[in-house]
Structure formats: C-alpha cells, structure tokens
Amino acid sequence: MLDAFEILTTSGIVLWRRSYAPVPSSVVNSLVGDVFIEDRRPKDAQGQQQTSYKKDKYTLKWTSAKDLGVVFVAVYQSLLHLSWVDNLLTAVKALFTKDYGIELKKAHVTKLNTQPFDATFDALVRKLDTGSTRRQSEADSEGPIELTPPSSAASASEEAVDEPPPPPIPAPQFKKPAVSRKEQFEGTSTDATPVPTPDTSRPSTPASHILTAKSGPGKASRRSRKAQHTLTSAPASSGDESSAGRNKKTATKAKRRWDADGFAVEGEDEVLDYSAAADSQQEQGEREVDVEDVNASQMGSRTGKGQFVLKDLDDEVDAILASSKQQVKPDSTEGDAGLLGSATSRLTGLFRNVVGGKTLTKQDLIQPLQQMQNHLLEKNVAREAAARLCASVEADLLNQRTANFTSIDSTIRESMSKALTRILTPTSSLDLLRDVTTTISPPNPRPYVISIVGVNGVGKSTNLSKIAYFLLQNQFRVLVVAGDTFRSGAVEQLRVHVRNLSELSRREDVGKIELFEKGYGKDAATVARDAVTYATNTAGTEGNGMLFDVVLIDTAGRRHNDTRLMSSLTKFGQLANPDKIFMVGEALVGTDSVAQARNFAKEFVDTKGKLRNNGVGMDGFIISKCDTVGDMVGTLVSMVHATGIPVVFLGVGQHYGDLRGLNVGWAVDKLMK
C-alpha cells in the first residue's frame, strides 16, 4: 500500500500531498539531497541507475517534469513490491501537468489551489492499485509461464495483471532501465501528451463529493487487504521480488543493442515489441476472467454516477499510459522526413542557433555534447566521469529553450560549468584547524589523528610533511608516525623530513615535531595504535596534558587492486581510528583514478561493517603534483565523481609550503578553458 504521494517543486514547495500513513519529512528530504543534489544514485547489478531510492524502511519512486520544475514522489514500505507505482507516477504527472501546467509556468508561483486534484488522485489510485495481495497469488501461478521462450513473457503477464482494462501494451517497456524510461517521459510532458478525452470529463468539484464519500469503504477494503497481505506475504513477497529481479535482468539484456559509436541503443526494439504484444494479448485473453472478477467486486459498492465519472478518467489514464509506451516508435521513424522539410528546418535551426530561443532536442545536443566530452577527456577527466557529466547536462538541457542570442555551445558550456561546480563543491567545507582545536580543547581532550593512504609513489610522505609544516605554523605539536614498515628507506625518508621540519620550527619558534617509529616488519595498525597512546600520554604535562596535539600517520603505498594489501587497511582503520583519512592521488594519473578512489574508499569500514564518515569511507583527497599538469586537472573531477569525497588539498610544488586548499571556481575555469 502506498504510504504517501507528494508533488513538489524544485524550489522545495509541496504543491500537493496525500499521506496514508505518517511519513517523516526527512525521508523525502534525503531523496532530494542524495539523488537530485549530490547525484549519488544507487546502481543495480548492470550498472544502470535505478529509479527507486531506499531510505530507512521506505522505498521512494519519482518522476519529474523538468520544464515545469515539478517532482512527483511516491513513498511506500520497502517490504511491499508495488509495480503499479510506476504507472501511477506517469498518470499523475500527465494529469497534473495538464491541469496546472499553465499556472506553474507563470512567474512567482508559490501556491496552487490543488484541492480538485484530490478526487482525481483518489480515482487514479483506485483504478491503478491492483493491490499487492493479488500479485502474489499470480506470482505463484506464473512459474510455468516464465519458461516460455520470449524473455519478456513473464513480465508481460505480470503487467497484464496490473492493468485490468487492457489496451494492448507492448510489455517489456515497463521493465525498461531507468534512463530510457525517463527519456520517453520527457517528450510526453505537458502539452505534448495527446489526450483524446475532452476536459469536461474530468471530475470536478461536484463529482468529487461522490468520490470522497465513496472513498470510505474503498479505503477500508484496501486496508483489510493490506492486513491480509501482511499476514501472509512476508516470505511470498520476498520470493516475488527476486523473481521480478530476474525478469528485469532478462528483459534488459535482450533489448540492448549497440550502434556504430558504441552507445547502447534502447529505443529501437520494435521487433521485440511485436512479439511481446502478441504474447501479452494471448496472456491477457487467458487472464481476462480473473481480472474482471476482482474488478466487479470493487465496483459493486459504487453508485452509477461514480462509476461513470471513473470510467471517463479510466479512458484518459489508459490513453496516457498507452501513449507513454508508444513514444518510442515515432522516434525511430523521425529520420526519414521529407528532404525539403529537413533542409528548411536545418536552416531555421542554424538561424536559431545564433539568435537563441531554440528548443533543444536530442539531435541538437548529440554533436556538441560529444565535443564537450572530448574536451573533458583532453583535460584528463576519466571517460566514466565525463560521460556522466555529459548525461547530466543533457538531462538538464533537453527540451529547454536557449536564451536570447545564445548558441547551443555556450548554453552547454554554462550548464557544464554548473555541473562541475556542483560536483566539486563539498557539501560541508573542511576547516582542519578548527577541527583540531575543538578536539584538543578541554571538555575531553585527545590528540587529533590524521592518516594518509594512497598508491605507491604518489607522494604520501611528501604531502604528510607539508601538512605537518602547515600544522607547525599554527603552533600545534605534531607526532609523525612511520606506518610504512614495509618499503626499505621509508622510515629514513620520514626521519629526514622530521629533522628538516624541526629545524625550521626551531628557527621560527613554532610548534614541535617528533618521529614515532618501530623499525621495519611490524604491523602498521599496531604501530599506529601505540603512537596514539604515546601521544595521549600525560607524563609530560604541559598545556592540556598531552604530549602531542596531532598525530600524522604515514602508511605503506599499496596497489589498489591488490586485495591482500588492501584488506589490511580495514584493520588499520579500525585500530588507529583516525579522525581524518586522506587519500593522496596524483594529478598525472588518468582513467585509473576512478578505480583507485573507489577501491580505497570501500576498505574503510567500521566494526559494524558500515563505511565510515556517513558511508563514504574517507574524508578527503589530496591531489599531488598539480604543478606538473597545467590545465589538465581532470583527476579532481574523476576522483570526486567516483566517490563523492571532496578534494581538500592540492600539492602544487616541491616546497613544504606548497600546499593549497581547493578553489572550485579556479578548477572549473581550468577545466573549461
């Protein structure tokens, strides 16, 4: 059963909401924060982005009307598997944009009178909600059907059940991966939707009385069904879910094709469509009786008038759903329009490109986006990150109008700068000095522990000594720990650094620094823990009763795909329990940066098996050797894109003082140059 349904604007105002059970507001807030703002979307097994988001015990599904800036969110309990929610979202989106689209486009809209939408929504839910109880009985009987050769048959039958009055719907499109679905919808939003039913048929206020009056028993019956469901469903539904997952897999597999450029084409699957349609019709034929049965019992409680109103809405919804399914077909035939027509449209397109005010279509965007992607690749951004940035820009610009006297290229550049700024800006900025000061100050003082990890030869020790120098300048007492007990010369290297730094600090009379080492061959995690204990030691009671304020732990460099070495990081993280873990990455490295960042981040789990720092793993990146790459600072983007961990420091030279914070504007300028 649905828990809540909300319609909100991108500016955060809830235009309309319906809640069946109290849902904490934080659930939707975290959807907005994680998915829309931080773009941290869960991925399924195939690496496709999902359209559902799980938070606490809820699952959220959403769709958005970009041109209006409206987001539709459905919330339900993760325990249930409600496949009809997708249909509900599509239908609500179409109906809502049709009714309120014009009002929403006006300036300064902060409130809409959405009272009449209550009735429409109730009717929609009543129509589309096939419940989850019936599904499981169907799921049981589905066993043999799944064995039939066409891969989409199983999902077809499922969907046929979900939709009592059957328009012959090509089934596999329901189970499409997220991205292609969205693309279809983009086209249908607002005015483009061909809705045959005239406006008058929509239930307006008088009719709504009837509906709301009737909603009492309807709700009750649903609730009872839910109760029944919860009694019996737990094991069955989980089985159902897994089978659905299987269907999804086969369906997507069968449909992907690759075009000349190496991109997956997901729109042109008519051959499959036809076979599936035939199949689903057969199946529907078999199932018709069953479906009518249940519907009749539902409708028995309704008055003639209520039924009539519903009937009209039914037609409309069917049309919407069917048209959203058929969106794919015109797309493929669009290419062979008349020669003359294409020539004139091209001319006006060129003109509009100069003057602006052009509505951007997919075709317009492909070429410049490809150029933009190449540009990013030249700046040393990993292909994966570049592709995702371009995809987000495309989603941002599709069906938008360019501003006056703005070409497509400059529009794309602007949008890309925005996307880069968003990806590089940290959610909360790191103020290292403040953190240190609060940690070592009275209530319960303890040394602040920083550890540095990274691949071999990226400059861990060098950056560690730069940080040490920075901390010394701020009058902190620093203990450097030689955690690299593996590579010969590592301890000696640190000793030289410490000697230099202590000489420097003696001259300037700031801070103090010492090396903590246990020689080679010891376990790094134990050394680190001992060092922290040593720093906390209250024997030398000066100041706040600790020997040192900051503990900097160097670690052995390790290849990120060496599982044996990497797994020891987990133990290290748990034993030393650093306040901050920074990973050093080279600006020179290219595509590999993504894998490096991911592999290192996933090693830092706490004892409960959860990634530290709110499920991100590490606290920041230090990008070294920035002075050697000039403009090609793409590594920044690649690493942040892969993990969502912000870049905190940049190494920009050979001296102890050559450490910088990240200025997002500077980085974006360099990348877009």
Add this chain to the structure above:
Amino acid sequence: MVASDAPHDDWLTWAFSPTISAILVTLVISLLLPVLIHAYLYRQATGSSSGKDLPTFLLLGPSGAGKTTLLTLFANGTPSPTHTSQTPSTALCHLPASTRSHADRYRSANDDTLSHASQPKLLITDTPGHGKLRHHALASLTTSSPNTPALKGLLFVVDSAAVSSPAGLTETAEYLHDILLLLQKRHTQSKTSKDPQAIPVLVAANKQDVFTSLPAALVGLKLEEEIAKVRLTRSKGLLDSGVGMEGDEGADDQERNWLGRFGAKEFAFAQMGEHGVEVTVIGGNAKGEGGEEKEEESGRVEEWWAWIGENL
C-alpha cells in the same frame, strides 16, 4: 508580366499622386510611427523588467532553517509544507496592512487611504541552503548588487534550535561569515568614490516556537563568538589554489579577507557598520505553535515584516 504588374503600378501611382487621401495617409504614418517606436522601446526598457525594479529581499541561510517556509508565508499568508530546495525561487509579496513602509512612516495608523492594495509590493527570493548549491545565493548577491539597486536587504534565516549544537552553530556561522565577508568586500573593493548602496542584514532567528530553541539575543551572541573563531582559522588556513600559483598578490590581501575590524580579537555585528552593513537580530517563527498537526497556522513574523518595511 504586364498583367501582374498592373495593380502594383496603380498602387504606387496613387501613393505619389497629390491627392488628399494620399497626403492624409502619409501624415498619419509619419506622425504615428515615432510614437509607436517610442512606446515599443519604452516598453522594452521598463515593461519586461518591471518585476526587477521592485525592491528585492534575499533569503539566505543553511539548509533546514525555514527559508522556503518563510517565503510561502510571506507570499500567501500561510506557510506551506516544504522540502529541501534545489533551485532558487522568487515570490511577489505585499507588505501587510499592519506594517508601515519607510516612506509611509509618518502616516497615521488610522489613515484610510492606506488600503491593502496601496501597500508597496516587493520581491522575495529564496535560495537553496544545501552546501553544494550556495553558489546560487552568492551569485545573486555578487552579480545583481552593482547594476540593480533593487536589492534592499538580506534575511539570513537561522534555526534557533540547531545553533545550540556545535555542528549546527559552526555551519551557520561559516555561511554567515562568508556572506558578511562578501558584503564587506563589495564595500571595500568598490572602484568609485561613491559608496555602493548599503545592504542591511537581518539575522532572523527562526523556530522560536521550538522548545529547545535559544532566544534571539543569545543566538546573535553565539553567532558572533563563532564567527570570531571562523575568522581566526580562516586567516591562518591554507591559501586557495589559484591564489599565488600564478605569482600575483598574496600576502597583502590578508587584511581584505578579515571580516570586521582588522586585528580585533572579538567579533561583533556592530563592527560591520563601518562597511555599511547593518546587522540586526530578531526572533520569530514561521510556523505556528501547533507543531506538525497545525501546519497551516502562521507564526509570529510581524517584527520581520516591520524590518522589511523599514528598509523598503
């Protein structure tokens, strides 16, 4: 050829012939054309941007402080339920009848000519408070202030309950520090001898209805203390990339990045006065006392309205 040209020629001949009608038509055209062009240009210059010329107030503050709720309350009279904002939004508001604008301050309270319709209109712009989206707010502050004199003030919304926790206080203070520094730089770095128009800041201590909230005066004090700390670590912190890498400037902008009176240990909002930024702290609550059940009930915002009215 000839056949097709014939009507054309007729028309031309008539236009150049010394008939009364031709002269009248020419006269009408020559008189109307400048008027029409003027009307068109005037409309272009003022009509489309008439919205921009309205006095504008900017809503700032960390995420979850209640900016969007406040916006809906100002615009509609009742707060709407809201979620995290992703884009900025603007609303057209009327000053409520109970509040006097600065221009009307000497009018009697019983003056009948001041009806609701004659109350001044203003625009309020809401900005997203999420850490990644603050560039919207900063951009609208930096780009709009020199060329549009319409920006009349900033409302920095603070969650009075969240400031009692160290993390919430730090986040709020850092954001406020950045905003105030931006305003100060705008003042100190202006090229002309004439000062740019002063932008007052209202620190709106929101959510005074929440049980754990701090009173407005205390919120102001806490923020001042915290800003002093932020200012100190910022001045000691690392330089940003880009600065000094290209080899220009460097140490001399230390004073420029110091908020308030340079070298002062304590920070007080009063220090911003010399940079033309007047900071006021006023408490209130956008939502009603009823809490979750009575979401539609509007809270206590009259004092904020009064501040807006004063600065119109």
